[in-house]
Structures are given as structure tokens and as C-alpha cells.
Amino acid sequence: MPEIKVTPLGAGQDVGRSCILVSIGGKNIMLDCGMHMGYNDDRRFPDFSYVTQNGRLTDFLDCVIISHFHLDHCGALPYMSEMVGYDGPIYMTHPTKAICPILLEDFRKITVDKKGETNFFTSQMIKDCMKKVVPLNLHQTVQVDDELEIKAYYAGHVLGAAMVHIKVGSESVVYTGDYNMTPDRHLGAAWIDKCRPDILISESTYATTIRDSKRCRERDFLKKVHESIERGGKVLIPVFALGRAQELCILLETFWERMNLKAPIYFSTGLTEKANHYYKLFITWTNQKIRKTFVQRNMFEFKHIKAFDRSYADNPGPMVVFATPGMLHAGQSLQIFKKWAGNEKNMVIMPGYCVQGTIGHKILNGQRKLEMEGRATLDVKLQVEYMSFSAHADAKGIMQLIRMAEPRNMLLVHGEAAKMEFLKGKIEQEFSIDCYMPANGETVAVKTNPSVPVDMSVNLLKREMALGGPLPDPKRPRSMHGTLIMKESSLKLVSSEQALKELALNEHQLRFTCRVALQDPHSDSETLHRIYTHLKSLLKGYTIQHLPDGTVMVESIVIKVSSSAEDANAKILLLSWSYQDEDLGSFLSSVLKK
Amino acid sequence: MFISWSIPPRSSSGHLGKVSENGESSDSITGSDGTVCVAGFSSSKNELLELRLPLKLFAEENKGLCAERDFKVVHGGFSEGPVSCLRHVPGTRLIVTNDGRGTDLQVWDLGGEESDVIRRTGSVKGMESASKRGSRIAASASPSPQVLHGAESSSVQLTQLTSGQSLYKLETDSADPLNSLQFTGDAVFLAGCSNGKMYLADTRTPAAPLMSPPPPSSGQSVVWWTDASADPQQPSCRVVRLSSSGHAVVSDLRKLGEAACQAQLDVHGRPDNVTVSWAPRRNCISVSGFSGVVEIYDTRDWRTALRRAPPLFQHRGHAVSCQQTDGCDPVRITAHVWHPERPQTLLSTASDGSVHVWDWVEPDANRLESQSEPSIEQDQK
Numbered sequence: 001m002p003e004i005k006v007t008p009l010g011a012g013q014d015v016g017r018s019c020i021l022v023s024i025g026g027k028n029i030m031l032d033c034g035m036h037m038g039y040n041d042d043r044r045f046p047d048f049s050y051v052t053q054n055g056r057l058t059d060f061l062d063c064v065i066i067s068h069f070h071l072d073h074c075g076a077l078p079y080m081s082e083m084v085g086y087d088g089p090i091y092m093t094h095p096t097k098a099i100c101p102i103l104l105e106d107f108r109k110i111t112v113d114k115k116g117e118t119n120f121f122t123s124q125m126i127k128d129c130m131k132k133v134v135p136l137n138l139h140q141t142v143q144v145d146d147e148l149e150i151k152a153y154y155a156g157h158v159l160g161a162a163m164v165h166i167k168v169g170s171e172s173v174v175y176t177g178d179y180n181m182t183p184d185r186h187l188g189a190a191w192i193d194k195c196r197p198d199i200l201i202s203e204s205t206y207a208t209t210i211r212d213s214k215r216c217r218e219r220d221f222l223k224k225v226h227e228s229i230e231r232g233g234k235v236l237i238p239v240f241a242l243g244r245a246q247e248l249c250i251l252l253e254t255f256w257e258r259m260n261l262k263a264p265i266y267f268s269t270g271l272t273e274k275a276n277h278y279y280k281l282f283i284t285w286t287n288q289k290i291r292k293t294f295v296q297r298n299m300f301e302f303k304h305i306k307a308f309d310r311s312y313a314d315n316p317g318p319m320v321v322f323a324t325p326g327m328l329h330a331g332q333s334l335q336i337f338k339k340w341a342g343n344e345k346n347m348v349i350m351p352g353y354c355v356q357g358t359i360g361h362k363i364l365n366g367q368r369k370l371e372m373e374g375r376a377t378l379d380v381k382l383q384v385e386y387m388s389f390s391a392h393a394d395a396k397g398i399m400q401l402i403r404m405a406e407p408r409n410m411l412l413v414h415g416e417a418a419k420m421e422f423l424k425g426k427i428e429q430e431f432s433i434d435c436y437m438p439a440n441g442e443t444v445a446v447k448t449n450p451s452v453p454v455d456m457s458v459n460l461l462k463r464e465m466a467l468g469g470p471l472p473d474p475k476r477p478r479s480m481h482g483t484l485i486m487k488e489s490s491l492k493l494v495s496s497e498q499a500l501k502e503l504a505l506n507e508h509q510l511r512f513t514c515r516v517a518l519q520d521p522h523s524d525s526e527t528l529h530r531i532y533t534h535l536k537s538l539l540k541g542y543t544i545q546h547l548p549d550g551t552v553m554v555e556s557i558v559i560k561v562s563s564s565a566e567d568a569n570a571k572i573l574l575l576s577w578s579y580q581d582e583d584l585g586s587f588l589s590s591v592l593k594k
Numbered sequence: 595m596f597i598s599w600s601i602p603p604r605s606s607s608g609h610l611g612k613v614s615e616n617g618e619s620s621d622s623i624t625g626s627d628g629t630v631c632v633a634g635f636s637s638s639k640n641e642l643l644e645l646r647l648p649l650k651l652f653a654e655e656n657k658g659l660c661a662e663r664d665f666k667v668v669h670g671g672f673s674e675g676p677v678s679c680l681r682h683v684p685g686t687r688l689i690v691t692n693d694g695r696g697t698d699l700q701v702w703d704l705g706g707e708e709s710d711v712i713r714r715t716g717s718v719k720g721m722e723s724a725s726k727r728g729s730r731i732a733a734s735a736s737p738s739p740q741v742l743h744g745a746e747s748s749s750v751q752l753t754q755l756t757s758g759q760s761l762y763k764l765e766t767d768s769a770d771p772l773n774s775l776q777f778t779g780d781a782v783f784l785a786g787c788s789n790g791k792m793y794l795a796d797t798r799t800p801a802a803p804l805m806s807p808p809p810p811s812s813g814q815s816v817v818w819w820t821d822a823s824a825d826p827q828q829p830s831c832r833v834v835r836l837s838s839s840g841h842a843v844v845s846d847l848r849k850l851g852e853a854a855c856q857a858q859l860d861v862h863g864r865p866d867n868v869t870v871s872w873a874p875r876r877n878c879i880s881v882s883g884f885s886g887v888v889e890i891y892d893t894r895d896w897r898t899a900l901r902r903a904p905p906l907f908q909h910r911g912h913a914v915s916c917q918q919t920d921g922c923d924p925v926r927i928t929a930h931v932w933h934p935e936r937p938q939t940l941l942s943t944a945s946d947g948s949v950h951v952w953d954w955v956e957p958d959a960n961r962l963e964s965q966s967e968p969s970i971e972q973d974q975k
Binding site: 208209210211212394395418419420421422423425426429 | 639641645648664665666667668669670671672707708709710711712
């Protein structure tokens with residue numbers, strides 16, 4: 001039975017290092033190539049030894065596909081392509097291709113320059129890696145080679161995120177990457193057609209969560225910001241330049257407009273212009289509302305949000321500042337934080353996950369005295385808040401996606417098996433499909449049942465139709481006899497005679513002969529007659545003839561009676577049948593033996 | 595002023611229904627305590643969920659925003675039929691349910707760390723009921739896990755869960771359909787009938803129960819619901835009875851026949867899945883089941899003479915979020931429960947599948963804040 005093999009890479013049950021290997025129809029594909037932000041050693045990269053023990057990966061992979069620009073999905077790409085070695089195509093959407101290198105470079109700078117790491121990819125490696133990228137458009141089928149084709153679908157989540165449909169022959173797989181089934185202020189919701197893949201691969205990190213309503217979450221956030229502003233405090237929101245930042249900007253801009261607030265909102269320079277530039281460039285990747293209003297005004301050109309200058313941090317009075325980077329681990333957001341930490345009227349709101357070791361992580365864990373460079377300590381008196389605005393699918397989202405795509409099997413990665421049994425049960429009950437949950441490093445082989453299209457000769461078709469019976473029905477298989485001729489890549493089903501003619505072969509006949517001994521005092525012809533009447537009563541519906549030449553014919557089977565020379569009572573029955581009547585022949589011989 | 599979390603409605607699995615609170619921490623749930631069991635009561639398959647409440651609830655006073663706002667499904671299971679009554683057996687990881695169609699009960703094990711599936715472990719046979727009503731359930735852990743159950747006053751029995759043995763039967767003359775069954779002490783229980791009668795009995799003695807007739811105002815078609823308080827600060831247990839016309843009567847458990855105080859509540863609408871509940875540590879009662887709102891009343895203002903009593907607080911969250919969704923049927927509260935340790939917190943579920951965990955604050959202290967609710971664009975959900 002043909003099968004598709006899926007192996008999530010990485011060590012342990014850890015989340016955050018997305019990299020999945022798929023073997024389908026003889027092709028090997030790597031889905032995402034992420035970095036784990038929590039480790040400082042080789043554990044942050046996926047374990048590529050699953051592909052090959054040593055040497056370059058080019059010969060073992062047909063292509064690499066990257067779903068979106070988050071580092072836990074593309075962070076290990078330059079390492080994989082330039083340091084381990086891969087020269088084949090890397091597919092990703094246009095926005096991902098534009099934004100990926102910026103984030104990779106940013107990350108590289110912090111890791112190497114600030115932390116002083118040596119075994120890391122260089123700027124040149126990032127550039128070389130990106131040269132191998134082939135960009136994808138939504139809903140456009142791309143032929144990787146003459147057997148493998150891929151197609152990207154909108155995934156929501158962040159700008160340019162895609163779900164990918166991979167097809168080889170009549171087998172297919174859909175990989176979701178990270179996706180979101182509810183639209184937000186600047187992105188639409190994920191969408192896919194009823195493509196009925198053999199396997200739908202989805203992350204299950206949030207599968208056991210039931211998400212709180214976005215409205216309540218936003219209202220709480222705005223309330224907190226408003227309260228701080230009202231009492232004259234300053235609010236710092238550390239963000240990554242691209243991603244949730246745009247969502248929060250639109251949220252605040254709308255709120256400021258409604259409430260007629262005057263306090264300034266700033267967005268730190270540097271990546272701001274580039275970010276806005278990309279959103280304007282890829283306007284088709286945002287949601288419909290933004291596209292509609294784009295004609296009147298650009299949603300990303302804000303009235304109340306201005307560019308930040310370092311000196312503003314010392315200005316008196318309330319303000320809100322969006323500053324990069326997001327985990328307060330370096331750069332401008334950290335500088336501002338240091339200035340504002342001492343005042344309890346101020347507030348910092350962390351809008352996402354903070355990796356261990358970063359200041360963001362420390363203050364979220366309640367640390368109120370921080371050690372800075374030069375042995376200086378910082379007293380953290382401002383209010384520390386956390387609010388996750390990340391857009392991921394929860395259990396309900398996963399069920400919705402399955403309903404849309406109608407896969408034949410489901411595969412969940414990045415969850416703990418013990419904590420997923422209920423979801424597995426839900427999926428199996430509602431959709432009657434198998435649900436697999438491989439651990440990292442474990443290979444799952446999913447059996448597929450591909451249908452092979454075959455041409456059939458008209459003669460054979462007519463013959464089959466003449467046999468009568470129910471009309472062709474995909475749900476009820478019907479077997480038939482024929483000869484399959486494979487010429488190059490075409491398959492043709494013809495009748496045996498036609499095949500013989502085409503191949504210029506002679507048909508051989510095969511006849512079986514069987515002798516049955518019995519005792520009968522009657523004469524040969526009487527014995528034969530007795531057999532004839534017996535068979536006639538037993539085998540109604542079959543053509544049984546008693547021929548004048550002393551034989552009985554059952555269909556095409558010949559029965560003769562002869563007696564032994566020594567003993568007139570010892571009769572020998574001779575049965576002879578051709579290969580086609582094998583079943584009937586053996587049946588007769590067993591009947592007559594009794 | 596309230597903070598609320600709501601779970602977006604799950605239209606395919608029917609309605610979320612009865613809620614049973616297990617506030618005590620359990621060794622098998624590491625980390626925070628506080629989980630809640632929720633089940634659906636649509637006519638066919640339903641889900642039972644053990645949800646861990648968002649960590650936000652456990653944040654200190656100053657912190658407005660907290661790490662987790664989401665509910666976590668800690669364990670889940672499937673029920674073949676509707677779940678009309680659900681009770682957690684204290685001190686165990688067991689829950690007992692009834693489907694509202696018969697008197698038999700289903701026993702479930704919520705499970706521990708090794709798996710997240712709630713499994714059916716057994717059943718308890720109930721006595722036949724002519725009316726085809728479901729049974730009410732009360733559970734106790736001492737001396738061993740046992741359940742008190744029955745659909746009518748004449749068919750209430752106490753069954754030990756491990757052996758299935760019937761330990762006690764309530765002897766009454768009439769078969770009055772029950773709307774509530776509750777332990778008020780170790781072995782003392784109160785059976786509230788829908789006609790307003792109450793029976794008080796002790797499972798340790800075969801003595802006849804004390805019967806209290808319905809309040810004088812009760813008429814032919816009036817239905818009553820009952821709740822007994824378990825406030826350790828109060829000298830004795832109080833019982834509230836609420837009628838389908840909004841008449842609420844509070845009595846002392848020792849003097850059931852007398853009304854200590856009463857009030858006419860302003861409830862409109864057809865009652866369905868009515869819950870009336872004492873706050874764990876206050877003189878407040880909460881009412882739901884007449885509409886899409888949960889109301890809280892202060893009984894200290896009530897007198898012996900019947901007067902109208904306005905609610906102290908109304909949680910409109912379910913009704914409001916429903917209005918904001920297009921094409922939504924008017925939502926009705928299906929169940930609500932008080933948080934056993936946090937006196938300001940309640941949980942409510944509604945017919946659209948939403949679950950809210952919310953705090954209430956007495957209006958006087960917060961008049962200013964309740965007016966400045968920010969409003970945001972509603973066109974994107």
C-alpha cells in the first residue's frame with residue numbers, strides 16, 4: 001500500500017522549532033526550518049541528521065517550503081542552507097521573502113554582536129540563502145518538477161503567512177504553518193477549499209485552549225492604557241516591528257479617535273518605515289476592510305501615531321511608545337525602559353512571549369531589581385503587564401479548518417500525546433478520520449488509497465456493459481478482467497484478445513483433466529445418464545447437455561465415462577476443463593467424487 | 595463594573611449547560627487549583643469538559659492584565675446523551691451526571707495526569723419515575739463517596755458509589771417532583787419540590803422527614819426552586835425558595851414553616867433552567883433562568899412583609915454579546931455558580947454556548963468607573 005511519511009524534527013517535546021519532513025510519492029520535502037529561541041547551543045536548530053547523517057542535504061530534499069517570517073519557522077534557514085548545505089529551491093510567499101531576511105539579520109546582529117557568539121550564520125549567508133528563494137503567489141499552482149506541485153493558501157496570522165498544499169500524483173498533503181481562523185483588524189482569516197488532502201498537518205500548541213473573546217481582551221488592554229495616561233504616566237509597549245504591532249497600532253488609533261484623546265503615541269523609528277512600506281506594498285495580503293479604506297486613506301498611515309525620537313523619552317507628561325525589540329533584550333525599547341522603570345505611574349505592557357534570559361521574561365516573573373551592565377542595578381517600580389495578542393488557532397479553529405479542507409487523515413504536531421487524546425477523540429468522532437500525533441523525531445506512515453486513472457478500450461467497455469449489473473458507482477468497487485498495458489506514462493486496459501494482437505502473441509490454451517473412480521454396476525452409457533440427470537438437478541441454471549457422442553457437457557466441461565478393462569463395475573470418469581472454467585471444474589470433480 | 599471572559603459560541607455542539615464547581619485543589623492537577631466542569635445538554639452527543647480557569651483570576655489585586663486569559667481544557671469526555679444535572683463528588687476525581695430522561699445516573703472519572711480523557715466508569719440505578727423526569731443529585735464524600743438522587747420525593751435514595759449499595763431511602767407519602775436536592779450538613783439533606791414543599795431528613799435515621807408545606811402564596815401552576823446556604827459565618831442555615839412568578843421566601847432551616855423575610859423580585863420572562871443560589875459568604879442570592887441576565891439580590895433589605903426588591907447587580911454580558919452577533923436568538927442563562935473562595939466571582943453559562951467568569955462590585959463603590967466603558971468598533975469579531 002502506498003504511504004506518506006511525516007517526521008517532525010527536533011529534540012524532545014519542545015514547541016518552537018518548527019521543521020517537518022514529508023515523504024510523498026518518492027519526493028522529500030522540508031516544511032519550515034525554525035529556530036528555538038530558548039536555547040543558546042545546537043539545540044536551537046532542528047536535527048537534520050534525520051535527512052542524512054553527513055553531508056549536504058541537496059540530494060535528499062526536493063524542496064523546502066517556509067510558511068511565514070516568524071523566527072521559530074524560518075530562523076534556522078540560513079544555517080541549514082549555507083552551513084549544513086542545501087542548494088535546491090526554497091519556496092515562500094512574496095511578503096515572507098521580503099521580510100524574512102530583515103528579521104534574520106536583526107536576530108543575527110543581536111546574537112553575534114551583543115552576545116558574542118561565533119558559530120552562527122553571517123550576513124552574507126543570509127543573502128546567499130535568499131538567492132535560492134522562489135516566491136509563491138496565493139492560489140497559484142507551482143510545478144517544482146514534473147511530478148511535484150505546490151500551492152499556497154492564505155493563513156492569516158501575520159503578513160504573508162501561508163498554508164501549503166503539496167501534491168504528487170494523486171496523493172496530497174496540506175501543511176498549515178501557523179494560522180488563525182478569526183479575522184483581526186489588519187488580516188483576514190485563513191481559508192482553504194475542499195481539497196481533500198490525504199493528510200492535513202497542523203500545529204496543536206493551543207489545541208487544549210479555549211480562547212477568551214478578543215473583544216474582552218482588547219477592552220481590558222485599552223482600559224489599562226487609558227488609566228495610565230489619565231494619571232500622567234507613560235506606557236511602553238515593546239514590539240517586534242512586524243506582526244502584532246500593526247494590530248495594536250490600529251487598535252489604539254481607533255480608540256484615540258473615538259475618545260478624542262490628546263496624549264501622543266509614538267512608534268520607534270528604524271523598522272517602522274520599512275514595516276509600513278511592506279504593508280502598503282503587500283496590501284492584497286491584508287484584510288478586506290483595509291483594502292477598501294485604502295482608497296480613501298492608508299490604514300497604516302496613522303493620524304495619532306508619530307515617529308519617535310530618542311529625546312522624546314524625557315518629555316514630561318503622558319505618552320504611549322511602541323519600541324523595538326519585543327523582549328526588552330536590547331536596543332531602543334530597553335533604553336526607554338531604563339528611563340521609565342523608576343516611576344510607578346508608568347507602565348510596560350509585554351504583548352507576547354518572552355524568551356528566558358531576556359529582561360522581558362525576568363520582569364514578567366516578578367523580578368523587581370535588575371542587574372544591568374557595569375554592575376548597576378535597576379529598580380523596577382513601574383507596572384508590569386502582559387497581554388497576549390497572538391493569533392493562533394485553538395481547538396475550535398482546528399475543527400473549522402478540518403471542516404473546510406476535508407482531509408482523509410489528520411496529523412497534529414507540537415503537542416503532548418497525553419494531553420491530546422480528547423481532541424483526537426473529537427476529531428475521530430466528528431469526522432471519522434484517523435488522527436496522528438507523532439512526537440519530535442518519530443515517523444508516522446499514513447497509508448493512502450490513491451486512485452490510478454486508466455484508459456479503457458471501447459471493446460472492453462462494451463463487453464462489460466453487456467454483462468449487465470449495476471452501473472459504475474465509485475462507492476461499490478466492481479472487479480473485471482482485462483490486460484493492463486503500460487506504455488511510457490500511459491495506462492491502458494484492453495481485452496486479452498486485443499492485447500495478444502498488439503503484442504503479436506499467440507494465445508495458449510490450458511486444459512485440466514481429472515479422473516474420478518467410482519463403482520457402478522451399470523453400463524457406461526447408463527452411468528453417464530445417471531450423472532447427467534444428477535448434475536441437471538444439482539446445477540440448475542447451467543447448460544448441461546448429453547451429447548450423442550457419449551459425453552456430458554457442463555458449459556464447456558467435458559465428462560466421459562469409461563470402464564476398466566479388468567472390472568466392469570469400476571468406472572473411470574474423465575473430466576476435462578479449460579483454465580477459464582477452473583472453478584466450475586473443481587466443483588464438479590468434488591461433487592462427483594461423492 | 596465587571597471583568598468578563600467569554601468563550602466564543604460553539605454552534606455545533608449545542609448548548610453548554612450545568613456547571614459544577616470544584617474549588618478545592620486536587621493533587622492530580624498540579625499548579626493552580628480551581629477547575630470547573632461544564633457539559634452540554636443538546637439532545638444527542640455532548641461533551642463534558644473540565645476547564646482550568648484562566649490564571650487571570652488568581653492574579654493579585656494590582657495586576658489588571660495577566661499571563662493567561664484563556665480557559666484550558668484539562669480533561670474532556672463524550673456523553674451519549676444530554677447532561678441535565680452534573681455534580682462533583684467532593685474529595686474525589688469523580689463526577690455524576692443524569693440525562694434528564696430517566697432516573698439512572700452516570701459516573702465519570704475526570705482522570706489524572708496520564709490522560710486528558712474523562713471516562714465513564716459506571717452507573718447508578720435510580721428508582722422508576724412515572725413522570726420521566728430526570729433525577730436531581732447531591733454528592734457527599736463522608737464516610738465514603740456516595741450520591742443522593744431521585745426524581746420525586748418518594749424515590750430519593752442514597753447510593754454508595756463503590757458498592758452500588760443503597761444505604762437509605764426517603765419515605766414520604768406523596769410523589770412530589772423534585773427541583774433540588776442538597777446536603778445541608780454531614781448527613782442532613784433538603785429536598786425541594788417543584789410545588790414548593792420541602793423535606794428535611796437525616797440519612798442516618800429511619801425517622802420520618804420533616805415536611806414543610808409550600809408558601810401560602812403558591813398557586814396551582816406555580817413552580818418553586820430552592821437553595822440552602824452553607825455560610826459558616828451564619829449561625830444557622832438559611833433556605834430560599836423562589837417561585838416562577840418571582841416570589842422569594844427566606845426561612846431558617848430550623849423553622850422552615852416560617853418566612854424570615856420575603857420579597858417580590860422583578861423577573862420577567864418564561865422560567866427555564868432556573869438557578870437560585872446563595873452567595874458563599876454574604877447575605878446575597880443570585881437568580882438566573884428567566885432571561886439572558888444573572889441578577890444578584892441583597893436579602894438584608896428584605897422584610898417579613900412582601901415588597902418589591904430591585905436587584906443589587908445584573909450581569910448582562912451574555913445578552914449584550916449576543917446582540918452584537920448577527921442573527922442570534924435571544925440568549926438565556928442556562929446555569930450559574932458562585933466561586934467557592936472568591937466572594938466577588940461568579941461563573942455563568944448561556945444557551946449560545948458562552949461561559950463567563952465575572953466579578954461583581956456593589957454599585958455604590960464604583961459609580962464613576964461604570965460609566966466610562968470604552969466602546970470599540972464592532973464590525974470585526
